[in-house]
Amino acid sequence: xxxxxxxxxxxxxxxxxxxxxxxxxxxxxxxxxxxxxxxxxxxxxxxxxxxxxxxxxxxxxxxxxxxxxxxxxxxxxxxxxxxxxxxxxxxxxxxxxxxxxxxxxxxxxxxxxxxx
Numbered sequence: 001x002x003x004x005x006x007x008x009x010x011x012x013x014x015x016x017x018x019x020x021x022x023x024x025x026x027x028x029x030x031x032x033x034x035x036x037x038x039x040x041x042x043x044x045x046x047x048x049x050x051x052x053x054x055x056x057x058x059x060x061x062x063x064x065x066x067x068x069x070x071x072x073x074x075x076x077x078x079x080x081x082x083x084x085x086x087x088x089x090x091x092x093x094x095x096x097x098x099x100x101x102x103x104x105x106x107x108x109x110x111x112x113x114x115x116x
Contacts, residue, residue, distance in 0.1 A: 019070070019077050026066035033063050 036059035043052035 016077060019073050022066070022070040022073050026063070026070040029059070029063040029066045033059055 036055050040052035040055040043049075043055065
């Protein structure tokens with residue numbers, strides 16, 4: 001019985017460190033987009049039109065790719081957590097959703113609302 005209380009490395013949930021890293025990179029790149037637009041506008045004003053548009057395009061493309069990578073890894077991380085046996089997910093049957101409505105014969109006007 002005591003061996004069930006010890007968690008081994010294989011029983012642990014997947015690490016969220018890569019997900020946190022990708023999310024941080026995505027947020028930093030999203031913050032960098034307005035700054036790069038200002039830099040690109042200065043470059044365009046001072047004669048480097050192609051370079052300015054390249055800075056805007058590369059920054060926006062990098063931000064989009066970072067957000068997609070963070071979202072995809074977040075979905076994979078969530079799927080791995082839900083698939084683990086230690087994470088209890090209860091599948092409800094059709095009769096678990098049965099609701100009588102107002103036909104139960106009781107007065108519910110003074111019932112208190114409780115969050116379980």
